[in-house]
Amino acid sequence: MKKTRGLYWVSNDLRLDDNPALITASSRVDELIVVYAPGRAWHESVWHKQPASPARWQFLYEGLRCMDSQLGRLGQRLLVSDSPAQPSIAACIAHYQPAEVITSVQAGWYERQLWNQLRAQFTEIRFTAVHSHTLFDRDALPFDCSAAHLPRTFSAFRRLIESTSLAAPKPAPGKLPPPPGDIESTPVAGFAPLTKPALPPACQNAAGPHDSGFITGGERAAQEQLASYFSSAAPSHYKAVRNALDGWHHSTKFSPWLASGSLSARRIIAALRDYERRAGANESTYWIFFELLWREYFQWYAHAHGTSLFAIGGIRNKRPVDDDNSDQLWRWQNGKTDFPIVNACMNQLRRTGYLSNRGRQLVASCFVNELGMDWRAGAAWFEYHLLDYDVASNWGNWQYLAGVGADPRGKRRFDLKKQADTYDPDGQFRARWG
Numbered sequence: 001m002k003k004t005r006g007l008y009w010v011s012n013d014l015r016l017d018d019n020p021a022l023i024t025a026s027s028r029v030d031e032l033i034v035v036y037a038p039g040r041a042w043h044e045s046v047w048h049k050q051p052a053s054p055a056r057w058q059f060l061y062e063g064l065r066c067m068d069s070q071l072g073r074l075g076q077r078l079l080v081s082d083s084p085a086q087p088s089i090a091a092c093i094a095h096y097q098p099a100e101v102i103t104s105v106q107a108g109w110y111e112r113q114l115w116n117q118l119r120a121q122f123t124e125i126r127f128t129a130v131h132s133h134t135l136f137d138r139d140a141l142p143f144d145c146s147a148a149h150l151p152r153t154f155s156a157f158r159r160l161i162e163s164t165s166l167a168a169p170k171p172a173p174g175k176l177p178p179p180p181g182d183i184e185s186t187p188v189a190g191f192a193p194l195t196k197p198a199l200p201p202a203c204q205n206a207a208g209p210h211d212s213g214f215i216t217g218g219e220r221a222a223q224e225q226l227a228s229y230f231s232s233a234a235p236s237h238y239k240a241v242r243n244a245l246d247g248w249h250h251s252t253k254f255s256p257w258l259a260s261g262s263l264s265a266r267r268i269i270a271a272l273r274d275y276e277r278r279a280g281a282n283e284s285t286y287w288i289f290f291e292l293l294w295r296e297y298f299q300w301y302a303h304a305h306g307t308s309l310f311a312i313g314g315i316r317n318k319r320p321v322d323d324d325n326s327d328q329l330w331r332w333q334n335g336k337t338d339f340p341i342v343n344a345c346m347n348q349l350r351r352t353g354y355l356s357n358r359g360r361q362l363v364a365s366c367f368v369n370e371l372g373m374d375w376r377a378g379a380a381w382f383e384y385h386l387l388d389y390d391v392a393s394n395w396g397n398w399q400y401l402a403g404v405g406a407d408p409r410g411k412r413r414f415d416l417k418k419q420a421d422t423y424d425p426d427g428q429f430r431a432r433w434g
């Protein structure tokens with residue numbers, strides 16, 4: 001009997017644990033090809049010649065390497081393309097002729113366009129996109145996920161979603177269908193096993209340890225951080241310290257792994273509930289859930305609002321101030337503004353690929369309110385640097401701060417002097433990163 005062949009296109013789900021797309025793929029076919037091809041953003045950007053910093057490439061590379069090694073234990077391997085996703089995946093489908101293509105649902109409009117183009121190109125193949133990046137599946141949402149029906153504010157969303165029951169995370173599969181026997185002898189142009197690095201040159205150049213030195217990509221490092229955080233007492237104090245500008249345990253630091261999919265949001269909730277059973281629930285443990293709901297909101301916000309996520313007028317179609325003064329932009333990016341607290345944050349972002357939530361709010365407020373710049377240039381700079389860059393969370397938060405998004409109160413202006421006095425009273429943060 002002819003074997004059924006499937007192609008699993010890995011994207012924002014670099015993990016084996018709680019990966020519904022991988023489980024779906026492995027349950028339906030006899031032979032599986034597992035591929036990764038960088039999305040559009042890795043190849044072109046309206047704002048930068050290089051869309052991602054060497055540290056971001058490195059983090060991605062570590063995530064892919066880890067996934068390849070986890071797959072290897074189950075007799076599988078990851079094939080990686082060095083070309084943009086659309087032509088690469090199309091070439092792969094044409095070459096291997098799978099009966100099915102399975103992937104994880106993406107929130108970004110451009111990524112969803114790629115998927116739709118492939119579906120239109122190969123009408124005889126079954127295409128399945130599975131929710132792996134969110135707490136809830138689209139059909140479990142208590143509202144229609146469209147621009148007209150998604151709650152306009154986070155509070156309205158939270159009230160609806162909090163009582164919706166959440167599925168338990170699924171364990172990693174114990175076995176996987178093997179790759180086709182001829183996969184080695186019939187390679188597709190542009191694809192190679194990850195052991196022969198096939199990522200774009202910027203990633204290969206970033207082979208050394210990145211400057212942040214503290215966040216390693218991949219599922220193993222993600223699971224270590226999950227275990228380490230919930231075996232400490234930090235979750236019981238989260239709400240009181242989450243706004244600190246520095247300090248590893250002041251917030252969970254789950255975001256980089258969540259963004260690349262090396263950690264599932266549902267797995268975090270399961271670990272949180274387990275912690276609450278052991279150590280007791282309090283306002284702080286609730287607040288971790290609360291923040292993950294913010295993430296969830298922005299995911300569905302991106303789904304609902306499509307290209308408006310990147311429009312200068314946002315979802316409100318409201319034109320903000322949009323100076324494109326390149327000197328101001330350069331000074332903000334390089335920590336040379338008139339605001340020492342902003343400079344310290346921007347230096348931290350550039351050197352580490354990470355910035356606390358409070359730091360992000362301060363520099364975004366400065367960019368929009370003090371410098372009067374086009375918020376999209378700020379969002380793009382974050383996209384370039386953040387190890388946790390997530391299309392929905394980044395552009396959604398920037399819109400919120402610029403007053404063109406989900407904030408019913410309009411633009412947020414932070415008093416930078418007051419913020420520095422509150423969050424860096426002894427100037428230590430400014431001295432460290434200034």
Ligand code: FAD
Pocket residue numbers: 242251252253254255256258259288291292293294295296298355356357358360361364382386388389390391393394395397398401
């Ligand atoms: P914690 O405080 O421990 O929170 C736990 C988790 O909740 C986070 O890992 C994250 O997944 C989620 N979360 C917390 N706050 C938010 C929020 N405001 N919006 C969405 N999710 C949230 N987060 C990203 O993951 N990727 C981005 O690209 C991103 N860009 C941002 C841009 C701006 C201008 C601002 C103000 C915030 C942005 N955030 C982004 C949200 C937030 O700053 C980070 O998620 C958080 O600082 C990550 O650190 P943590 O994991 O220790 O967070």
